[in-house]
Amino acid sequence: MTTLTDRYVAATLRSVAAARREEIAAELRASIEDMIEGRTAGGQDPATAEREVLTELGNPAELAARYTDRRLQLIGPTYYLAWQRLLTRLLSFVPATVGTVVGVIAAVDEKTTGGAVGQGITTALQVALHICFWVTLVFAFLERTNAAQHLPKWTVDQLPKERVDRQITLADTAGAIAWIGLVIAYLPLQRYRSFVTDTDGGNLPVFDPALWSFWLPFLIAMLVANAGLELAKYRVGHWTWPLAAANAVLTLAVAVPVVWLLQTDRLLNPDLVARFDWLQQGSNLDAVTALAAGGTILVVLWEIGYGVVKAYRNRR
Amino acid sequence: MPSDDVLRTHLQELRRGTVVVASLVALRRPDYGYALLQRLTGAGFPVDANTLYPLLRRLEEQGLLTSEWNTEESRPRKFYRTSEEGERVLTRLLDDLAAVQTSMTALIEGADR
Numbered sequence A: 001m002t003t004l005t006d007r008y009v010a011a012t013l014r015s016v017a018a019a020r021r022e023e024i025a026a027e028l029r030a031s032i033e034d035m036i037e038g039r040t041a042g043g044q045d046p047a048t049a050e051r052e053v054l055t056e057l058g059n060p061a062e063l064a065a066r067y068t069d070r071r072l073q074l075i076g077p078t079y080y081l082a083w084q085r086l087l088t089r090l091l092s093f094v095p096a097t098v099g100t101v102v103g104v105i106a107a108v109d110e111k112t113t114g115g116a117v118g119q120g121i122t123t124a125l126q127v128a129l130h131i132c133f134w135v136t137l138v139f140a141f142l143e144r145t146n147a148a149q150h151l152p153k154w155t156v157d158q159l160p161k162e163r164v165d166r167q168i169t170l171a172d173t174a175g176a177i178a179w180i181g182l183v184i185a186y187l188p189l190q191r192y193r194s195f196v197t198d199t200d201g202g203n204l205p206v207f208d209p210a211l212w213s214f215w216l217p218f219l220i221a222m223l224v225a226n227a228g229l230e231l232a233k234y235r236v237g238h239w240t241w242p243l244a245a246a247n248a249v250l251t252l253a254v255a256v257p258v259v260w261l262l263q264t265d266r267l268l269n270p271d272l273v274a275r276f277d278w279l280q281q282g283s284n285l286d287a288v289t290a291l292a293a294g295g296t297i298l299v300v301l302w303e304i305g306y307g308v309v310k311a312y313r314n315r316r
Numbered sequence B: 001m002p003s004d005d006v007l008r009t010h011l012q013e014l015r016r017g018t019v020v021v022a023s024l025v026a027l028r029r030p031d032y033g034y035a036l037l038q039r040l041t042g043a044g045f046p047v048d049a050n051t052l053y054p055l056l057r058r059l060e061e062q063g064l065l066t067s068e069w070n071t072e073e074s075r076p077r078k079f080y081r082t083s084e085e086g087e088r089v090l091t092r093l094l095d096d097l098a099a100v101q102t103s104m105t106a107l108i109e110g111a112d113r
Helices: A004-013 A018-040 A046-057 A060-068 A077-110 A113-145 A170-192 A209-213 A215-236 A241-263 A270-275 A284-313 B004-026 B033-042 B049-061 B084-110
Strands: B065-070 B077-082
Touching: A004 A018, A004 A046, A004 A060, A018 A046, A018 B033, A018 B049, A018 B077, A046 B049, A060 B049, A077 A113, A170 A215, A209 A215, A215 A241, A241 A284, B004 B033, B004 B049, B004 B084, B033 B049, B033 B077, B049 B065, B049 B077, B077 B084
Parallel strands: none
Antiparallel strands: B065 B077
16 A cells, blocks of 8 residues: 555655655655654554654655755846846847838838737747747756856945936837837838728728818827937936826826827727727727727826826835 | 844754764764754754764765675664774864864963953
């Protein structure tokens, strides 16, 4: 019959090198039996004593790791920072670069912009996944071969030149302004090239052309003001109460009209809605507008909350 | 009052190295795993079984302990004993422990309260 002790010893030995297995098994078994005996001598029944002793010894995989000095971590403190630095550095530009190149080539090749964008994004995601996997694999291997000596030592010269209290980096600002720029560029562009076509292959604007009389120019102005705020944030370098307030006002200045126009069915081009049968069915259009409005509100709450929390943490 | 967790971690840190010293001292008289565990606990060095057993093997691999199987009793047991090399290391460790104690005493006495 197989006892709990047999199973425990077998489970412990599974990850121990074969050469040492027999000796560790004999010693471990004797120790366990000694421990059980110590408890039964005090009047405990053997079955309970066995359970308690094995529980005390704990997870057999952990015990085996102690016997063999095996690392119970994928990447330990020696390599973690180097791993993190290399990974973020590669992820910051390689996937985007490769994705853009592939997307441009696909656009030139196939002439369908939608498909090309999709292909670019898919490629970028795949590249990112590959980078994560291979970089981690290499470091996990290094961790297990103890080749720690070859890491470059930290020196004082590596200290960042920026001010200590800089919360808003150039990369953040450049990214935010580039994004706003793209949105601003798309608003007039979608009148002539929205990447959505009608049944004859002609262009179909996404937004209601009637909005050009006031709301779209207003939104563009507010987006420009948002870009200005990004610059102001960079100049100050960290979140302050006035910046958080301006951020809240400008975010609302964009979001409130968008949500309101969505709810009153005035944002989307009626021809666009008519083009897709699916939007006509039942309450599908309402579901889409509710989803878009809900998403916008979430983004707004995040945006405003982020500025307020950062400003609150910076209070003197 | 610090939380129990904080206190426990610091006590663990403080005790960690002393298990090796205590084992090397105790094994001047040969003994097997479980009996050593009992002796250490009795002498005020409580140690977990799953720490002590692997530790004994590691000290043996480092040459600080020698071992011998005793098959005379009811079940075969592996007896460990502090080796000559272990004795040399132990002398250094005990010196250092005493030095720590001396420095700490001096620091306590010299410090303004």
